[in-house]
Amino acid sequence: MTPGSCFDLHAFRARHRHDALVVAGHGSTVNADSSTPAYRHADRIREQGLFAEVHECFWKEEPNFRFILDQVEAERIYIVPDFISSGYFTEEVIPRELNLTGPLTRRDGKTLCYCQPVGLHPAITGVLLERAAEVVHASGVPPLPPEETALLIVGHGTGLNENSTKIVREQAARIGAMEPRRYAAAVAAFMEQEPFVKDWRTLVSQPNVVTVPFFISDGLHSYEDIPVLLGMTEDVRRDGILNPHAIGGRRLWYAPALGTDPRLADVIVAQVAHFDTHALALAHP
Amino acid sequence: MPSLSRILEARLAAASGRPLFLGELVLLPARSELERELRHRADTGTAPESLVLLPDLPAIREIAKNDAAWAYRPLRVAPGLQRGWRTEALSLPALIEALHSLYPSALPFWAVPRPPVPFSETAKRQSGMYRLVQTCGDEGAPLRAAVEKTCAARCLRQRLWGPGARTREEIERATPDDAIPLPCPEACNYLIAQVREEIDAARKQ
């Protein structure tokens, strides 16, 4: 199932043709790649003509969260955080900076619909699985036998945002429980807390290991640090990544960050549809 | 308050077919009354065939996001925008989208005036390692140094806040008749990062 197929796109377009979508990401003052996925997703949604206006805004780049609503002309505005989990940014920073009072804020003739972050939508599991299958396919290797393959989902993992740790664990549990089995093991691992990604050799025992970083962009962490922790390379920028990497008699694949997947645009749209059926339905029973 | 498009539409009409400037950009008259082509202002008189046509919004955005050596430009409204390109004739909504991506927030900062935000207020909203900037108040030496090196030396915006701020009226009076002003109502994150570096450097001395 692609995220976009959960509802009728024509009906969605008709419903939202006067509305605005705001994609809210983190951004960076040093790293150009940080905001790239949010821009790409917004571009894709623009091309589909689903909304009258599509805007991006960031915490660390311009246009900034604080001023974004000044440039939006539509009366109904959907705000979707391009974050992998709820937490400090989605629960404190965005509501404060955009002056939101809850999921639904009515102000100055505008209706502000604050949707769930992209990473929380159930469709993200499907994107993760497709991403993992694609990195294997792109390496020229035929589909791997599930019983000989492990999926390693990597998160950052610090005390700062327990929700992001939780969601990585949930994804691993959800994929691990799927019938028929897609992987012999689906395991969560973290850069800065147990179970550590550097211990992958003992975390999973299968001969094939496919790694997907549960990050919103190929920022410094996922792009440069994880392959080093996995033992795939000593310097990603210098040597790049070769999939699969043969190591200790096993094969290891490393996918780009989940948030860079073009299907995330569909998940953003799906979060708007989710808002319509849940939060808006509650407001107008 | 009229919408941003109505305000820009009125400003374009007032320019009555003459080029209109915004920082290093020029909005050139095109075929129809309300369409405009965007270029670097230094390319105003260049023959169109000598310029690279940017086909869509992602291409337009990349021009501002990177310099000619393809290095990241976190401060989009810095001088040194790449030259040698042009857009197609853009209708008003497409023109607005293109301007948002070349000079983020420039249109709302001009068309939707907001009271300037004192630096100490902006500092209060910082978290993590940027909380340090709360120590320099509204006039502190690290703030002055960062403003001097960044806002004054490397940004086309004019500050409505902080040491040496100008009023909106002063900025408008200083802007030529054929240009849209570029006011700055609040310290940007790039400046916040520079202030933090100044505080760090002062501590190490």
Ligand code: SF4
């Ligand atoms: S704070 Fe300074 S550097 Fe940042 S946009 Fe304003 S004037 Fe430019």
